Amino acid sequence: MPQTKTQAEILLQGSKGPAVTALKKQLHAWYDKNSPGEWEKFKISDNDVFGAGVDKAVRRFQAWAALTVDGEVGPQTLAALKAKPAKVNTAAYKDLVFPGALREKASGRSVRLVQGWLSLSGFNVVVDGGFGPATTQALRAFQAKRGLPTTGFVDEATYAALVAPMVAALAPIPRKKTLGELVLAYASQHLRQHPREVGGQNSGPWVRLFTDGSEGDRFPWCAGFATFCVKQACETLGVALPMQRTLACDTIASSSGHRFLKGAGAGPGKITPGSIFVQQATGAERQKYRYRHTGIIASAGPDTMQTIEGNTNDDGSAEGYEVCARTRGYTNMDFIVL
Numbered sequence: 001m002p003q004t005k006t007q008a009e010i011l012l013q014g015s016k017g018p019a020v021t022a023l024k025k026q027l028h029a030w031y032d033k034n035s036p037g038e039w040e041k042f043k044i045s046d047n048d049v050f051g052a053g054v055d056k057a058v059r060r061f062q063a064w065a066a067l068t069v070d071g072e073v074g075p076q077t078l079a080a081l082k083a084k085p086a087k088v089n090t091a092a093y094k095d096l097v098f099p100g101a102l103r104e105k106a107s108g109r110s111v112r113l114v115q116g117w118l119s120l121s122g123f124n125v126v127v128d129g130g131f132g133p134a135t136t137q138a139l140r141a142f143q144a145k146r147g148l149p150t151t152g153f154v155d156e157a158t159y160a161a162l163v164a165p166m167v168a169a170l171a172p173i174p175r176k177k178t179l180g181e182l183v184l185a186y187a188s189q190h191l192r193q194h195p196r197e198v199g200g201q202n203s204g205p206w207v208r209l210f211t212d213g214s215e216g217d218r219f220p221w222c223a224g225f226a227t228f229c230v231k232q233a234c235e236t237l238g239v240a241l242p243m244q245r246t247l248a249c250d251t252i253a254s255s256s257g258h259r260f261l262k263g264a265g266a267g268p269g270k271i272t273p274g275s276i277f278v279q280q281a282t283g284a285e286r287q288k289y290r291y292r293h294t295g296i297i298a299s300a301g302p303d304t305m306q307t308i309e310g311n312t313n314d315d316g317s318a319e320g321y322e323v324c325a326r327t328r329g330y331t332n333m334d335f336i337v338l
Contacts, residue, residue, distance in 0.1 A: 011073040015050040066174040103153035117162035127199035165193040180274025180338035182233035196322035225310025249291035271300040276336040
């Protein structure tokens with residue numbers, strides 16, 4: 001049976017031809033701008049075939065754009081791809097503001113910042129504030145990888161490339177049905193950029209983002225990450241915060257009002273995606289604080305939950321160094337349901 005015009009206009013897995021080639025270019029450009037480094041993970045071939053990798057990329061984009069997630073590219077998906085995304089106000093975040101041209105022999109906070117961004121991009125240097133030959137070499141390598149002139153000094157284009165992951169994490173997400181869904185969407189957007197510490201414990205640009213500028217041993221940032229994602233979602237929806245913006249797990253629990261749920265009453269039917277868990281302190285810790293760690297729930301099953309957490313690591317420590325996706329049980333957990 002011949003395709004109707006409407007069917008012919010829709011691209012989906014198995015489609016071939018110039019329209020698929022054009023779609024790949026549009027998707028590639030969108031991912032490069034909005035989620036640097038993610039496009040390569042789809043392992044999409046350079047041809048005119050709509051394969052499994054393109055299907056995954058389309059579905060991820062559709063989820064971000066609050067469209068029906070079906071992997072089918074019709075007029076709505078194409079229009080969303082072509083739409084200009086809302087810009088991030090980089091001036092509102094000190095570490096995103098271009099500090100001015102920098103080259104070898106420079107020193108100070110701005111150099112530390114550049115060294116931190118280089119290390120976060122995989123070009124590891126000592127974050128000591130001294131712009132020496134090692135920093136120059138790392139910067140040249142970064143510029144080469146990003147297709148920039150390999151000058152070895154920091155200009156505005158190079159700095160924009162260095163901070164692109166954080167700009168992508170801060171990009172406004174289209175409204176979703178519930179506050180919890182939007183909180184989870186923002187947490188997932190951060191996770192894809194792999195925020196982590198650099199330059200010392202609880203230090204670096206990502207930590208300062210989640211703590212409103214603070215860093216160092218005294219500033220564990222799991223609560224900062226969780227409430228930052230909640231703040232992003234509330235600002236998108238134009239609603240009040242359901243708990244305080246805070247760095248303290250105890251304050252998350254005490255300020256959440258009717259949304260607080262004791263662990264004994266928890267279950268997969270009551271804990272919705274985007275809700276917050278707070279892990280109870282035990283032993284000697286209990287004398288200092290009630291809760292020791294917090295994070296965002298991606299999904300809740302009968303025995304375990306999937307989470308996205310800040311200031312954690314592979315062993316689930318409450319004093320880690322990165323944002324991770326984890327699997328946790330319900331023991332010693334309370335919840336704030338969003």
